Amino acid sequence: MSPLELMRFAAGALRGHRLRAGLSVAGVAIGIAAVVALTALGEGARAYVVGEFAALGSNLLIVLPGKTETTGHAPLGAAERDLTLDDYRAITQRVPLLRLAAPLAAGSETVRWGERSRAVPILGTTAEFLAVRRLRVASGRFLSPGDPDQGGAEIVLGPVLARELFGAANPLGEVVRVGQWRFKVVGVLAPRGRSLGFDFDDLALVPVRTAMRMFNRSSLFRILVDCHRSDDLEAVKRDILALLKERHRAEAVTVITQDAMVAAFSSILQALTLALVGIASVSLAVAGVGIMNVMLVAVSERRSEIGLLKALGASNRQVLAVFLVEAVLLSSAGGVAGVVAGAALVQALVEVFPQFPAAPPPWAVAAALVLALAVGVLFGVWPARRATALDPVAALARR
Amino acid sequence: MIRLDDIWRTFSVGGAEVHAVRGVCASFAAGEHAALVGPSGSGKSTLLHILGCLDRPTRGSYLFEGREVARLGEDQRTRLRRFRIGFVFQFFHLLPRLTAQGNVELPMLFAGTGREERRERARRALHRVGLLGRAHHRPDQLSGGERQRVAIARAVVMNPSLLLADEPTGNLDRASAADVMALLEEMNRDGLTLIVVTHDPAIAARAARILRMDDGRLVEEWRPDAAAPSPPGQADAGRGTRSP
Numbered sequence: 344m345s346p347l348e349l350m351r352f353a354a355g356a357l358r359g360h361r362l363r364a365g366l367s368v369a370g371v372a373i374g375i376a377a378v379v380a381l382t383a384l385g386e387g388a389r390a391y392v393v394g395e396f397a398a399l400g401s402n403l404l405i406v407l408p409g410k411t412e413t414t415g416h417a418p419l420g421a422a423e424r425d426l427t428l429d430d431y432r433a434i435t436q437r438v439p440l441l442r443l444a445a446p447l448a449a450g451s452e453t454v455r456w457g458e459r460s461r462a463v464p465i466l467g468t469t470a471e472f473l474a475v476r477r478l479r480v481a482s483g484r485f486l487s488p489g490d491p492d493q494g495g496a497e498i499v500l501g502p503v504l505a506r507e508l509f510g511a512a513n514p515l516g517e518v519v520r521v522g523q524w525r526f527k528v529v530g531v532l533a534p535r536g537r538s539l540g541f542d543f544d545d546l547a548l549v550p551v552r553t554a555m556r557m558f559n560r561s562s563l564f565r566i567l568v569d570c571h572r573s574d575d576l577e578a579v580k581r582d583i584l585a586l587l588k589e590r591h592r593a594e595a596v597t598v599i600t601q602d603a604m605v606a607a608f609s610s611i612l613q614a615l616t617l618a619l620v621g622i623a624s625v626s627l628a629v630a631g632v633g634i635m636n637v638m639l640v641a642v643s644e645r646r647s648e649i650g651l652l653k654a655l656g657a658s659n660r661q662v663l664a665v666f667l668v669e670a671v672l673l674s675s676a677g678g679v680a681g682v683v684a685g686a687a688l689v690q691a692l693v694e695v696f697p698q699f700p701a702a703p704p705p706w707a708v709a710a711a712l713v714l715a716l717a718v719g720v721l722f723g724v725w726p727a728r729r730a731t732a733l734d735p736v737a738a739l740a741r742r
Numbered sequence: 743m744i745r746l747d748d749i750w751r752t753f754s755v756g757g758a759e760v761h762a763v764r765g766v767c768a769s770f771a772a773g774e775h776a777a778l779v780g781p782s783g784s785g786k787s788t789l790l791h792i793l794g795c796l797d798r799p800t801r802g803s804y805l806f807e808g809r810e811v812a813r814l815g816e817d818q819r820t821r822l823r824r825f826r827i828g829f830v831f832q833f834f835h836l837l838p839r840l841t842a843q844g845n846v847e848l849p850m851l852f853a854g855t856g857r858e859e860r861r862e863r864a865r866r867a868l869h870r871v872g873l874l875g876r877a878h879h880r881p882d883q884l885s886g887g888e889r890q891r892v893a894i895a896r897a898v899v900m901n902p903s904l905l906l907a908d909e910p911t912g913n914l915d916r917a918s919a920a921d922v923m924a925l926l927e928e929m930n931r932d933g934l935t936l937i938v939v940t941h942d943p944a945i946a947a948r949a950a951r952i953l954r955m956d957d958g959r960l961v962e963e964w965r966p967d968a969a970a971p972s973p974p975g976q977a978d979a980g981r982g983t984r985s986p
Contacts, residue, residue, distance in 0.1 A: 656824020
């Protein structure tokens, strides 16, 4: 009996109870669709986050002050472990491979203009920040370049903040109050959108020295370092660590590369995807039990057929094959339907949220189909074995 | 062709032993037409299943074409059923989802016969039972007599040497029964050994030899054209006898 004839025979048997077969196919299809859709969502989330990081610049190094929380308990003289503007200057002057670096001081304050006010994050930085963070200015100019220590009373607004405070009016040249301080608006950023949960549209940028004075800080929040090539990242990181170690006489800073963060996020999201798929697989197990149930009913319903097949000279192996192929046909039909349904679901989602790059990865589609096949075999074997174990005489006796 | 020697078939029902067949001895020559009669529960169907290799005797020897069937493995018994033995049942046992043609092709499907040859041989078998015109009807579109004729076509399509019929006319009206018996007898005249289980005396009387079973034993055997019933074995010349 050739595989093709076996399949034709099994398909003929399934046509005998379309509703039941259809329902168990639907069960598998739901499970497979869930696997495909959730994999696509997980992969989409990963691609989205990685893309966001890439937009920020993947040649980026981030220097964080280390152990600042221990300052109060440290012996006199060790308090200099904070990341200072002098550190920043030293880095820009003595690390040859870097392209640009920008210091960052951060705080939160209310910005007022006339009657209106809005509390936003205030970032203190230098002119280099614009290039390092890949931002653009929509109108006016960015912070003026020069000595980071000079401070100044100029401010650049994010587009949302500018719109909220000024409405249709032109903010350029206006004076705003930030806490007790007065600033002149010199520019407005172009919309950049949210990036990794931080809204670059709803903030204000001021000179770093001014921000440190305003928030009464001696330490920087971060130093962002942009390299020419991603191959230089390790060398630059080593140089910065060596430099700061020499300056602080102790290693008290952390340098992370953007790549490391991307990799960390990527692997977290991949784990999340696998967890989602694992949960979806549970529904496949349920669908498998459904197939087993349908096949058990089929075996007990078709006792006389099994007896007849044996009387006509079908071997146990052939009877087993007939019922196993039926189960596998059910599950693989469900697999194909599930992949189609899952892909359609993802497609519908992409229609609604075009910026979310969700697509079922090919490996997930292949895995889903293999999984469906495996479900059919796994849950079809036992009913098929029951069919072969049937005594033909007893099976033929009743009809 | 067939020799049964001291065949026993014992079932255990709820812990108790039930002897469906008790020490049957008989032999059937090639091309013979024999009827197996007896009341319900006399063991005639069980004996037929043993003859058809669907069931194994608990004890005793069953020689089929010179081979000891009791010692054959499952695969060889399957091959005997496939190539040497044809079955006809009281309830026809046609698969309702297949056409007459498809049902007749079934045994060849499991034998691995090619598609073209299957179709050709099934058509010939259907022609032989006079149903070629109904080849593409499903069983529910056929009358009882037609269904049984399809079943006969299916039973002979593999050219077996033995045809076993279990109450072949039990579900048919008198006219259809006569048609079916005529057909079976025609197969028998072409050389097929025919053993019919029946409790209809008229059907049994058409056989050359009648064996009567009661309570699992072969109690008497006679030839309808001969005068009186004789104890089993005596009509069967050259065989050792055994009293019931």
